[in-house]
Amino acid sequence: MAIRRIVIVGGGTAGWMAAAALSRLKAGHDLSIELIESEQIGTIGVGEATIPPFVQFNKLLEIDEREMLAASKGTFKLGIQFVNWGKQGHNYFHPFGAYGYEIDGISFHHVWHKLRSEGDPRPIQVFNAETMAAMFQRFARTADDHPADLPPINYAYHIDAGRYAALLRKYAEVRGVVRREGMVVDVALDGESGFVRSVTMNDGQHIDGDLFVDCSGFRGLLIEQALETGYEDWSHWLPCNRAVAIPCNRDDGSPPAPYTRSTAWSAGWQWQVPLQHRNGNGHVYCAEFMENQEALDILLANLAGKPLADPNFLRFVSGRRKKFWNRNVVAIGLAAGFMEPLESTSIHLVNTAITKLVSVLSLDGITPTQENAFNRLSGREYDRIRDFIILHYKATSRDDSPFWDYCRNMSIPDTLEEKIELFRQTGQVFREEDELFTETSWAAVMMGQGIAMEGHNPMTDRLGGSDLKREIDGIEQSIRYMVNAMPAHEQFVKAYCPAD
Ligand code: FAD
Numbered sequence: 001m002a003i004r005r006i007v008i009v010g011g012g013t014a015g016w017m018a019a020a021a022l023s024r025l026k027a028g029h030d031l032s033i034e035l036i037e038s039e040q041i042g043t044i045g046v047g048e049a050t051i052p053p054f055v056q057f058n059k060l061l062e063i064d065e066r067e068m069l070a071a072s073k074g075t076f077k078l079g080i081q082f083v084n085w086g087k088q089g090h091n092y093f094h095p096f097g098a099y100g101y102e103i104d105g106i107s108f109h110h111v112w113h114k115l116r117s118e119g120d121p122r123p124i125q126v127f128n129a130e131t132m133a134a135m136f137q138r139f140a141r142t143a144d145d146h147p148a149d150l151p152p153i154n155y156a157y158h159i160d161a162g163r164y165a166a167l168l169r170k171y172a173e174v175r176g177v178v179r180r181e182g183m184v185v186d187v188a189l190d191g192e193s194g195f196v197r198s199v200t201m202n203d204g205q206h207i208d209g210d211l212f213v214d215c216s217g218f219r220g221l222l223i224e225q226a227l228e229t230g231y232e233d234w235s236h237w238l239p240c241n242r243a244v245a246i247p248c249n250r251d252d253g254s255p256p257a258p259y260t261r262s263t264a265w266s267a268g269w270q271w272q273v274p275l276q277h278r279n280g281n282g283h284v285y286c287a288e289f290m291e292n293q294e295a296l297d298i299l300l301a302n303l304a305g306k307p308l309a310d311p312n313f314l315r316f317v318s319g320r321r322k323k324f325w326n327r328n329v330v331a332i333g334l335a336a337g338f339m340e341p342l343e344s345t346s347i348h349l350v351n352t353a354i355t356k357l358v359s360v361l362s363l364d365g366i367t368p369t370q371e372n373a374f375n376r377l378s379g380r381e382y383d384r385i386r387d388f389i390i391l392h393y394k395a396t397s398r399d400d401s402p403f404w405d406y407c408r409n410m411s412i413p414d415t416l417e418e419k420i421e422l423f424r425q426t427g428q429v430f431r432e433e434d435e436l437f438t439e440t441s442w443a444a445v446m447m448g449q450g451i452a453m454e455g456h457n458p459m460t461d462r463l464g465g466s467d468l469k470r471e472i473d474g475i476e477q478s479i480r481y482m483v484n485a486m487p488a489h490e491q492f493v494k495a496y497c498p499a500d
Helices: 013-023 053-060 065-071 108-117 129-135 161-174 221-226 292-301 346-360 368-394 402-409 414-426 439-448 458-462 465-485 489-496
Strands: 005-009 032-037 075-077 079-083 091-095 156-158 178-181 184-189 196-201 206-208 211-214 231-233 242-245 260-265 268-274 279-285 312-315 319-321 329-331
Touching (some): 005 206, 013 161, 053 346, 075 489, 079 129, 091 129, 091 439, 108 458, 108 465, 184 221, 211 221, 268 292, 346 368, 368 402, 368 414, 414 439
Parallel strands (some): 005 032, 005 211, 211 329
Antiparallel strands (some): 075 156, 079 091, 184 196, 231 319, 242 279, 260 268
16 A cells, blocks of 8 residues: 555654654655644653764754754763763763774774783773863864864764754644644554554544554554554663653853763762753662652752752653564654663664664555564664663672662673673674674773773784884874864854854
8 A cells, every 4th residue: 555644643852853854755755744742741851962873864854053053052962971880989981983093904992902901001081082072071073173184073962852853843844744733542443454544633533644653752652552562671681760850050150061971879870961051960760779759869969050840750661662663653762662861872763763764665555574674673773772771780890789789780681791701801892783882882881881801802912013102192192182172162062053
């Protein structure tokens, strides 16, 4: 059956990102796209930190970066600072760019390990531009913005997600997406195929569709409530299941940092996301180990400024749908699954789901091949990200609370077990099946959490002498030169994309 009517249920970040991207299919095709959202239900109201592929998503839609950041009061992000994770009083940085560069085809951290074992005292962080820029609160995008003729900086954004969704709404509506306000109260299935035929609104209207995109948030109105697709629960690996969020002003006068901060507490962790006008803050915790009131007290005691709203308490279960695409329903965003925002991966998963959907979609009709490919690739992507997030909990020496005792001792997926052991023994990280996180990401988090490399690639031992020393010194010096030439992050933001 040809696809002539696409219905998106939900108008949060996922719904409007999907609407904006799909609206580009309308040109040259006989296609209607409708988006249903309910002001009464509202959106989740959190989700402000992104990762670098989000920059590409906006480029693909030809959204002007300056306009987007001004409208969403956004700032730049070079990575994530993790405080008190491996052990209390310790912090490390997970940068978006690579450590150094490959030397004779060998990843830089092997070379660094060899030099370190020969007595070079320099920490690996001095060989990473994003870490150094973050440390000095500096920022510039590319060679256009700074005098040094050096590679561009890898970055993402902190955005006010509500404002970003409003921008995408305008974008999508201009391109012919029709928004319907109201609540879906019923879903009609075709008796024979089990496909969703229509949804019924609270005013009695029926909205028919050929393809439904379920962006209804945690409730999974179509994918779960109507189609009973099933959910893989990962709570045993990712036990946090609550969050409380409060935005605050920055009346301590501190400039917005060019990174997200994640501070571990006794049964979870706190995020701090600096926007131009305020900080986003929240405390993710595990209800089995901490009461709501205690979680709120910890958050309030650690805000950088005054609260700007009442606390927003949220519940979730980490995991994913058994199928993301089921019959003629494709679930995107929280309707598809959820992993806590430790590595800011949720909006990214919205982005990649949309990209995959647009790539495999045929307006001539839905086939099992499309559905299977989409599900297989999405499942793999979730599983790899899951392993990376579990790593932060498992690789800790914290023993100051029952929660950390649980995490340190829990069993983990075999895939992750192998990855940790391989790194410990050889320093090797295999980036598998196009996974999101790079060798530097894995190495940064493993070393940051206290997993020390015991060896390095033996090919590294061929390298040495004054040439190698000169090359390594050159990397450090050029990074220092580049960072020195950058303006302060706050100054850059004020000049480049001041808030509307
Ligand atoms: P929602 O925002 O919940 O939107 C659901 C939509 O469906 C709404 O418009 C609602 O009105 C509509 N709807 C639901 N039911 C009906 C109905 N019956 N009829 C009509 N409409 C209906 N992601 C990141 O990438 N970075 C982060 O820093 C980050 N932080 C997070 C922190 C927390 C604590 C949580 C829980 C999530 C975080 N996320 C983060 C995830 C991010 O918030 C979501 O991925 C993103 O907002 C997309 O949400 P959504 O659009 O799927 O769902």
